[in-house]
Amino acid sequence: MASRTSSPWLRWTTIAPAVAVVVLAATWGRVLGTVPVIIVAVVLAAAVLAAVHHAEVVAHRVGEPFGSLVLAVAVTVIEVALIVTLMISGGPKTASLARDTVFAAVMITCNGILGLSLLVGAWRRKTTVFNAEGTGSALATVATLATLSLVLPTFTTSRSGPEFSPGQLGFAALASLILYGLFVVTQTVRHRDFFLPIDDKGAVVEEDSHAKPTTTRTALFSLGLLLVALVAVVGLAKVESPAIEAGVAALGFPQSFVGVVIALLVLLPETLAATNAARRDRMQVSLNLALGSAMASIGLTIPAIALASIWLSGPLLLGLDPTQIVLLVITVVVGGLTVVPGRATRLQGGVHLVLFAAFVFLAASP
Template identity: 60%
Template sequence: MTHPALRYVSRWYGWIPFAAALVLAFAWGQALGTIGVLLVSVSLVGAVLTAVHHAEVVAHRVGEPFGTLILALAVTVIEAALVVSMILSGGAGAAAIARDTVYAAVMIVCNGVVGLCLLLGGLRHHVLAFRVDGTSPALSVLAALSVLVLVLPGFTTTTPGPTYSASQLAFAGLMSLVLYAAFVFVQTVRHRDYFLPVETGARDEHAAPPGNGETALSLGLLLVCLVAVVGLAKLLAPVIQSGVGAIGAPAAVVGVAIAMLVLLPETLAAARAARANRMQTSLNLALGSALATIGLTIPVVAALSVVLGFPLVLGLPGKEMVLLALTLIVSVLTLGSGRATVLQGTVHLVMFAVFLFLAVVP
């Protein structure tokens, strides 16, 4: 008889992660032609879809909100490694890579992902229900982190420009880590019930949780998928950069495109949960990934900046600060009642379109 692990790996969600990893290994450091770009793109899409499958298997086994937290942490840790590697490699705009990536991730998540989930869920279920006790704490932490990391550096006077001094940067990184750790403690231990799905009758009671062996395999394959997603996205970055240069768009558009690619697994998982009328799960994924992006990426980058001495630009320009403030205000209004419809989804998607348009046409 075939070993259960071999049967698992022989299925599409078992072999695609290894296929994507092989494409990444062979394509790494090579010049991509037309066929290479197509192969990397197909592998990227396959890795994203497979990552969503394995994330749902793990989430079903460990339950909410641990499942969504695992995906958010896994994606963000690898995203932080990608940001650090791009900073250390140098090049034009390297000092602002962390800022541009974090800002883009917050705007993509809070407007693009949340808006898409509200629209898809609202079209199918009309009125979506979620727990204010879970969304309000997440938004309060997100607002504090966003201002601390992306706004205040433009108003401090110890150093010129939108930067922190070494001591200020270390303090901001430590406070970001403290805020994120406190949120995770509340989400998973002290007030876990605030983040559990609202009873809507749409829960999959008929599906038995997977066993420990299947869960362990899915967790390992999820990590393989996420590494492949980030690596393949980095391989496509020069192609995207060439396209951005061809249309005369700002260099920051490359960071936006890469952030969208890296966030694809969470976006698809959140959208599927919204269509299944599990809006709380969608919001756990969306807001949790935005919090993890700031709460984990910035402390790592800040520590390396202090130790290695490379410059780090954090403060946003005026236009981006206005869009960030508008996003936070609308998010509070949208998620502050515990109920939402397609109208709120449309508002967030319009703001996401504004963000993308002004990134290309500043």
């Protein structure tokens, strides 16, 4: 007798993205009441879980580090499209939207996702191991991208305020693309072994022996559903933003905190995927997801914003304020100290989570 779940069309992981897109189409641009907001939140959560499932299917088929790269780039491209759309339609009041979103993504990935992964990975063991060569190069690239795009505008003098001149913005955009491209080539071609999971003895673990083989057809099906689910996640996060804004205002938090909440929602698929990988003792996959998402967020957003600035009116504020710069610097320093040994304990995970908590607290109470 055939299994009731033999047809992929009848699985919840297939139905959830489709329902999410329908709900997105039905609610986009509308003012929602309390009940619809709750329904959208439930559908959003289902879409996130479905996205994580399909990302893992694709990752198992293409192998590491390609699987992590697919999820990171897919989420970032959709996120960038949302940012550019909001900036073009929002006018001068969105001048700092790109900066706030990118910085929130860096803090969430490099402290929140990374710290949670380390804590989960080391929970049942004394230490969790990863490849310091690959992770170190990823962290160095993130630090360079963040400095060029988010720190330097605060100190340049061609324009008043924390913004680049057109020439400086063009240079930052080109440098971001070059660095991100070099890293992707290094990660996937030249030194792929630096980004593969390793065991306690340092030997590369190519495949997850506990997972069943995935066919090409199944992987392509999951890739399509992954993209659909991610579009729905980002879109529904935007639909929820008025309710989020109302909640933030009711709590007395600054308006910029809305960007943090939306970034948290958008990055939920990476968070769950990285946590699942850490629980399976595949810490390198978790770090690939965390740092790869931070890198893609900067390396793809800044060039897109530079191109969109041709049509944008008003200033484009990219420079971080002093508090944000301090948080970025200590994140890079602590991240380096975490990466260098190639192994970490729950302590390192806790340190990164405290830094993430400090970022959230200071965003709510600057």
